[in-house]
Amino acid sequence: MEAQKLCQEKKYEQAIYIIDKVVVHAETKDDPAAWHIRSYAYIQTYKQINLPTQAKTYMLDTAMVSVQKSIKLDTKKEYYENNMAFIKSASSSYYKLATILLKDSLNDVKADTNYFKYKKYYGIYSPEFDFKEKDIGYYTAKGSLFAELYIKNNFNQRYGDVAKAALLKVLELDPKNISANMNLGVLYYNQGATLMRMMDYDIDLSQLDVIQENAKKLFKQSLPFMIKVYELNPNESKALEGLEGIYNALLDEAKANEFKQKKEENQKQK
Amino acid sequence: MRKIVQYSLLIVLAFSSLSFQQQSNYDTNAKVKAVFLYNFTKYFKWPEKMRTGNFVIQVVGSNSSLNVELNKMASTKQVGAQKIEIKNSSSFATDPPQILFILGSESDILKDAINKLKGKGSLIVTEKPGLAKAGAVINFVVEENKQRFEYSQNNAKKAGLITGEGLNGLAIVVD
Numbered sequence: 001m002e003a004q005k006l007c008q009e010k011k012y013e014q015a016i017y018i019i020d021k022v023v024v025h026a027e028t029k030d031d032p033a034a035w036h037i038r039s040y041a042y043i044q045t046y047k048q049i050n051l052p053t054q055a056k057t058y059m060l061d062t063a064m065v066s067v068q069k070s071i072k073l074d075t076k077k078e079y080y081e082n083n084m085a086f087i088k089s090a091s092s093s094y095y096k097l098a099t100i101l102l103k104d105s106l107n108d109v110k111a112d113t114n115y116f117k118y119k120k121y122y123g124i125y126s127p128e129f130d131f132k133e134k135d136i137g138y139y140t141a142k143g144s145l146f147a148e149l150y151i152k153n154n155f156n157q158r159y160g161d162v163a164k165a166a167l168l169k170v171l172e173l174d175p176k177n178i179s180a181n182m183n184l185g186v187l188y189y190n191q192g193a194t195l196m197r198m199m200d201y202d203i204d205l206s207q208l209d210v211i212q213e214n215a216k217k218l219f220k221q222s223l224p225f226m227i228k229v230y231e232l233n234p235n236e237s238k239a240l241e242g243l244e245g246i247y248n249a250l251l252d253e254a255k256a257n258e259f260k261q262k263k264e265e266n267q268k269q270k
Numbered sequence: 271m272r273k274i275v276q277y278s279l280l281i282v283l284a285f286s287s288l289s290f291q292q293q294s295n296y297d298t299n300a301k302v303k304a305v306f307l308y309n310f311t312k313y314f315k316w317p318e319k320m321r322t323g324n325f326v327i328q329v330v331g332s333n334s335s336l337n338v339e340l341n342k343m344a345s346t347k348q349v350g351a352q353k354i355e356i357k358n359s360s361s362f363a364t365d366p367p368q369i370l371f372i373l374g375s376e377s378d379i380l381k382d383a384i385n386k387l388k389g390k391g392s393l394i395v396t397e398k399p400g401l402a403k404a405g406a407v408i409n410f411v412v413e414e415n416k417q418r419f420e421y422s423q424n425n426a427k428k429a430g431l432i433t434g435e436g437l438n439g440l441a442i443v444v445d
Contacts, residue, residue, distance in 0.1 A: 196298040201308045201343045205440045208305055212416045215298065219415075249298045251412040 003037050012048065015041040023066070035070035036079045039063045039086050046093065053105065057097060057114065064090050064121060084125055091121035102142055106149065108162050111142070136173050140180060143167035147183050155194045163187055178232055182239065185225035189246055192218030196249075219249045235266055297335030302417045303397075303410065304339035307369060310393060310408060311349045315432035317391040320368055324355035330362050331373030366390040372406075374398045380405060384428075391430040402444045407431065411442065420444050 003022060006015035019038040022028045042063035046056055067086045070079055095118040102111035115138055119131055143166035150159040164187060170180035192215040199211055223246055229239040240263035247256035307327060325348075327340060337358055344354035349368075357367065362379050370392050372380055377398045384394065384405040395408040402409035402420035407429055409420040421441035426433045 193296050193298055196301050197296060199301070199305065201305050201347055203305060203309075205306070205309050208302070208309070209416070209440075212302065216415045250415045251299060251417060252415065 001033070001037065003034075003041065007037060007041055007044070010044070010048075012041050012045045016045060023069075030073055032070045032074035032079055035066045035073060036083060036086075039066035039070060039083070042066065043086055043090060043093075053097065053101060053110075057110075060090055060093055060097070061117075064117075087121050088125045091118050091125060094118035094121065098138070099141075102145060106145075108142060108146065108166075132173055136170055136177065139166045139169045139173075140177070143170060143180060144183055147187050150187065151190065155191070160187060160191060176228075176232055178229055178236070181225045181228045181232070182236075182242070185222045185229065185242055185246070188218050188222030188225070189242065189249070192216070192222070192249060216250065219246055222246055223250075234262075235269075237263065237266055237270075240266055297339075299417060300333065300335035300339045303336060304343050306410070306417070306419060307340070307371065307395065308343055308347060310369070310395070310437075313434060313437045314393055314426065315434075316368055316393075317430055320366070320391045321350070321352065323352070325349040325352035326355050326357055326365075326367035327369045327371065328357040328359065328363065328367035329371045329373065330359055330379060331376040332358075332360070333373055336373075362386070366392045369393045369395060371395045372397075377401060388428060389430040393426070393431060394429060408441075409444075413442075418442060 001022075003015045003019040006012070006018065015037070019034065019041055022031075022034045023038055028034050040063075042059050046059035046063065049059075051059070063086065067083050067090070071083050074080060074083070094114045098111045098114035098118060101107045101114060105111075119134075122129060123131075143163050146159045146163035146166065150156055150163055153159055164184065167180045167184045167187070170177050171184070174180070195211050195215045195218070199208070203211070223243075226239055226242045226246055229236055230243060233239065240259050244256050244259040244263055247253075247259060311325070327344075329336065329340065337356065340356045344356050347354060357363075360376075362370070362372075362383050364386055366387050368391070370383060370387065372383065372394065374397045377396060380394070380396060380401060381404075383392075387394065393408065394406050395410070396402075396406040397410040399411060400409075402422045402425070405425055406420075407422055407426045409422075411418055411420055419441055420443075421437055422444045423433060423438070424445045
């Protein structure tokens with residue numbers, strides 16, 4: 001086949017030009033080999049050509065549509081192993097794309113889409129695979145990244161909401177996750193502190209009461225997460241410092257002093 | 271470290287763990303008190319002789335966060351045409367300030383301050399339970415995790431301040 005030969009010569013773009021016609025041709029549209037070659041050509045193009053992320057995603061998506069079509073038509077399982085290898089390779093590429101989209105482009109929606117594709121295709125390759133640890137890793141990275149962005153971008157509400165949703169997802173999977181509990185505690189606390197920090201000195205007293213009420217709700221929301229970190233690791237200095245700060249913000253002097261003392265004792269022991 | 275671009279999610283995780291910083295050094299209570307103190311200037315009328323020169327807020331006791339907030343406030347706000355001046359001291363000076371804020375740790379000086387400032391038009395503010403009944407005009411109290419204040423109209427009159435009714439609806443009135 002011409003397209004196969006072009007692939008062997010690493011002329012993938014020319015191969016794609018031909019194979020795209022082959023798979024719609026009446027005589028070859030049900031040939032698993034054609035779909036298999038198409039998948040290979042698109043995967044190789046994805047790997048070798050420097051394209052914008054969106055175009056790269058298209059290459060990968062087309063490769064996966066083709067490979068699934070090949071598997072469906074391949075009743076004799078002649079291409080099964082190679083098709084599965086393609087799926088494994090592509091799922092790993094989706095994983096990388098998710099990370100790039102998350103970290104470099106800050107595009108959480110597209111990152112999620114690619115992460116779901118990674119899970120979908122890796123699930124086809126390895127149906128028994130347990131994604132729990134991967135999910136925890138992905139959502140922790142997403143939550144931590146957006147929590148930092150929230151601070152660095154003047155407490156941008158959307159970043160804060162994305163961070164919260166991701167970190168809550170981590171806790172759904174792993175309620176004892178220290179990092180997620182810590183970051184959620186800090187996130188809610190910071191939101192409350194920001195409300196206070198941003199208010200003008202001449203705001204009227206009735207408005208001050210509303211702001212205090214809203215901030216109080218956020219400080220109270222932060223408390224169970226920080227307490228959880230403390231329960232999981234009573235020597236975690238950031239939890240002791242965090243609890244001192246939260247109780248101070250809640251004007252609970254006794255509790256704030258209790259954690260201040262614990263923090264100081266902890267520092268002496270270190 | 272964070273500038274290193276690595277596309278392995280494991281590496282993303284390695285530097286993201288516990289990296290998010292709490293603004294725990296920000297004293298929210300100091301900000302609230304500064305806002306209250308500035309607002310009080312809208313509800314009282316000081317005697318004529320106190321309406322010239324700087325508007326002095328004297329803080330007795332040590333609270334560095336409050337000091338920072340008050341100085342920030344003083345750099346951006348005025349009371350009428352008067353510039354706000356923040357004075358911080360460990361003991362009470364006899365020159366009557368427009369506002370004397372006695373911090374909780376220095377509450378023992380209240381009686382002396384009331385005697386020395388009687389009728390001179392100084393708004394005495396405290397922050398310890400029971401001090402509005404002991405002679406302070408305003409006393410900060412904590413109620414349901416929020417900062418509120420007790421207000422004594424009688425003590426305000428004794429201090430030589432003219433007050434409207436506006437503050438009554440916002441305060442815990444003690445007399």
